[in-house]
Amino acid sequence: MIRFALTRLALLLVGLLVASALIFVTLRVLPGDVAQVIAGTDGTPEQVQAIRESLGLNQPLLAQYGDWLGGILSGDLGRSMLTGASVTSELVEKSQVTIPLAVLSLATALVIAIPLGILSALKHRSITGSAMSMASQAIAAVPVVWAGMLLVVVFAVGLGWFPPQGFPRDGWEAPGRALYSLVLPALTIGVVEGAVLLRFIRSAALEALGQDYVRTAAAKGLTRTRALVTHGMPNVALTVVSVLALQIAGLLVGAVIIEQLFNLPGIGRMLVTDVGNRDLEKVQGDVLVLTGLVLIIGTVVDIVARAIDPRQREVSA
Known part of the structure; x- marks a missing residue:
C-alpha cells in the first residue's frame, strides 16, 4: 500500500x-x-x-x-502582465468563491445521487425505478448552462426565492448572504452531476444485490433494503469514491460556466477575463491551479480506493 x-x-x-x-x-x-x-x-x-x-x-x-x-x-505564480497584481493573491481571493461553490455542488450531488441511486436499484423492476432511471439519464444529458438558466427562470425570476446573479461585495464577512447567493449555482451543478453519479450508484447497487452474500443475508430474514445497506454498501461506497475524481473535474468545468452565468467573482470567471485580455501569466496560473486540483484529487481518490478495497490490496501485495 x-x-x-x-x-x-x-x-x-x-x-x-x-x-x-x-x-x-x-x-x-x-x-x-x-x-x-x-x-x-x-x-x-x-x-x-x-x-x-x-x-x-x-x-x-x-x-x-x-x-x-x-x-x-517557490510558491510564486507570477504577476499579472496588465496590472502587476500577484497571481497567487488573486487566486486565493477568487478561490473563496469557487471552492465553496464546488463543495456545495458536490454535497448536493451526493445528497441526490446516493439515496435515489440505491432506491432506483431496489425498485429497478417497477415503474418507479424505470422512471427514476430515465429521468436521471435525461437530466445528465442537459448542458449545465441550460439547467442554470431554467433554474433562474423558475426559482429566481418566477418564485423570487433566490437572487438571480451576484455575490456580496463584502464576501464572507456576511456569511449568510454569501451562502445564500451560492445556493442556486450549487444546485445547478449538483443536480446535473448528481444525475450522472446516480447512474453509477444504481449500477453498483444492482451488482451488489446480485452477489451471494447479499442474497444469503436476505434469505436469513433481512429485507433486501437492509441486506443491501448492511452488506452491499462497501461496494457502492467504492464506486462513489472511484467516480468522485471524474465528478470533481466536472464540477470545476461546470464552475467556469456557472460563474459566468451567475456573475460570481470566482476563478472561472477570472480565467475567462484573463484569456480575453491575453494576460499570459494569470492564465497560466489559473489553468495550472485548476489542473493541479484535478490531478491531486484523482491521486487521493486512487489511494483511498486502494485502501478500502481488499481485492486491490491483495493484487498489489
Whole structure:
C-alpha cells in the first residue's frame, strides 16, 4: 500500500510537470500579443518592443518557462502582465468563491445521487425505478448552462426565492448572504452531476444485490433494503469514491460556466477575463491551479480506493 501511494505521488509530480509545460506552450502559440494590448491601439512598434522586453517576452521560450517554473517551486505564480497584481493573491481571493461553490455542488450531488441511486436499484423492476432511471439519464444529458438558466427562470425570476446573479461585495464577512447567493449555482451543478453519479450508484447497487452474500443475508430474514445497506454498501461506497475524481473535474468545468452565468467573482470567471485580455501569466496560473486540483484529487481518490478495497490490496501485495 505504501509503495502504491508513493508511486501515485511520483506520477502526480510528473503529471504536474507535463501539465505545466503543455499549458505554457499552448498559451504561447495562441494568436495575439499582450504587449500590443498593453500599448493600446496607438502604441508604436518601439513602445510595443519596450513592453515585450520589460515583460521578458523577448527571451527564448525555454528561459521563460524556466523562470515561471522556478517561481512555482517557490510558491510564486507570477504577476499579472496588465496590472502587476500577484497571481497567487488573486487566486486565493477568487478561490473563496469557487471552492465553496464546488463543495456545495458536490454535497448536493451526493445528497441526490446516493439515496435515489440505491432506491432506483431496489425498485429497478417497477415503474418507479424505470422512471427514476430515465429521468436521471435525461437530466445528465442537459448542458449545465441550460439547467442554470431554467433554474433562474423558475426559482429566481418566477418564485423570487433566490437572487438571480451576484455575490456580496463584502464576501464572507456576511456569511449568510454569501451562502445564500451560492445556493442556486450549487444546485445547478449538483443536480446535473448528481444525475450522472446516480447512474453509477444504481449500477453498483444492482451488482451488489446480485452477489451471494447479499442474497444469503436476505434469505436469513433481512429485507433486501437492509441486506443491501448492511452488506452491499462497501461496494457502492467504492464506486462513489472511484467516480468522485471524474465528478470533481466536472464540477470545476461546470464552475467556469456557472460563474459566468451567475456573475460570481470566482476563478472561472477570472480565467475567462484573463484569456480575453491575453494576460499570459494569470492564465497560466489559473489553468495550472485548476489542473493541479484535478490531478491531486484523482491521486487521493486512487489511494483511498486502494485502501478500502481488499481485492486491490491483495493484487498489489
